[in-house]
Amino acid sequence: MISCWAVTHRASDDRLRFLLSWPFLVLLPTIVIPLNVLVSEHRLYPVLAGLVPVAAYLVPGFRPLRPGVVGCVVLMSALTIQRVGVWASERGLWEDAVRWTRAPRPHVRLALIERSAGNLVLAENHLRHALEVDPVYAPAWNNLGNVQRQSGDSKSAESSYQRALSLLPSYPEAMTNLAALRVAQGHFDEGLALYERALKVHPNHDQIHNNIGTLLLRLERMERAEHH
Incomplete structure (x- = not known):
């Protein structure tokens, strides 16, 4: 980015200056407001699309650049093949994320995958890891x-x-989950209060x-159930 900025200011050709400004224009939102989302490499795709015309513009006139361009193409091809393997499955994507970051979210996502597969012990292990990283991460507790x-x-x-x-306190998923638990325990009024709080x-x-309506039907409060 810094190199492109320096070359842009020194370039005499307006077309080249515009093409080299492209990465700044595309990534400006993430520069001003940093992203906390881990899987954001797709934001580089428009940057690469803008740099291809730069290469096409420069290489024909500079023979010494051609071996370097070929090397870059080979390197990028190898990296692309490697990333395709990572993106082949949701599990592979989040397992790769766990290797490269200490953020809690990848562990939570892996826990959801393990839970859906019936692997409750592995799911709990991932959630415990997430809470080791960030003890106040509410989705992990939920x-x-x-x-x-x-x-x-x-x-x-x-x-x-x-x-x-x-x-x-305003986490609706935790409210509804706690409400469902209280209903299952036979505490219907407490469960209803939690559902209404979430609503x-x-x-x-x-x-x-739907949950409120179902519970009201169970309690034979038909008129109130109709409103849901």
């Missing part, structure tokens, strides 16, 4: 509660949901409306 509940440990699940809500945060959330 998903840990889901794993614990599915494992039959309702007491620990309730504690994890409560921890998630203490960190993020205030997300009034158009279809699943919350």
Whole structure:
């Protein structure tokens, strides 16, 4: 980026100056507002698309550049093949992310994959790793509660949901999960109150409306159930 900026200011050809300015224009939003999303390499694709015309413009007039361009093409081809393997599956993508960062999100994503496959022990291990990295990451606590509940440990699940809500009081997923747990335990009114609290945060959330309606039908409160 710095090299392109320097060459841009020294370039006498307006076309070359525009082409070299392209990376700045494309990446400007991420320069002004840094991204905290790990998987963002796709943002480089427009940059590369802009640099191809630069190469096409420069190489024909500078024979010494040609071996370097060939080497870059070979290198980029090898890296592309390697990244295709990583992007071949969601599991592979997040496993690669775990190797390169200490962010909690990749562990949470892997936990979701393991849980959907029925591997609850592996799912819990990933969530524990996520919480080691960031003990106040509410989604990790919420998903840990889901794993614990599915494992039959309702007491620990309730504690994890409560921890998630203490960190993020307006977290609707944690509210609805805790509500479902309380309903399963027979505490219907408490579960209903939690569902309604979640609905205030997300009034158009279809699943919350459905859960409230189902619970009201179970409680034989037909008129209220019709509104959901």
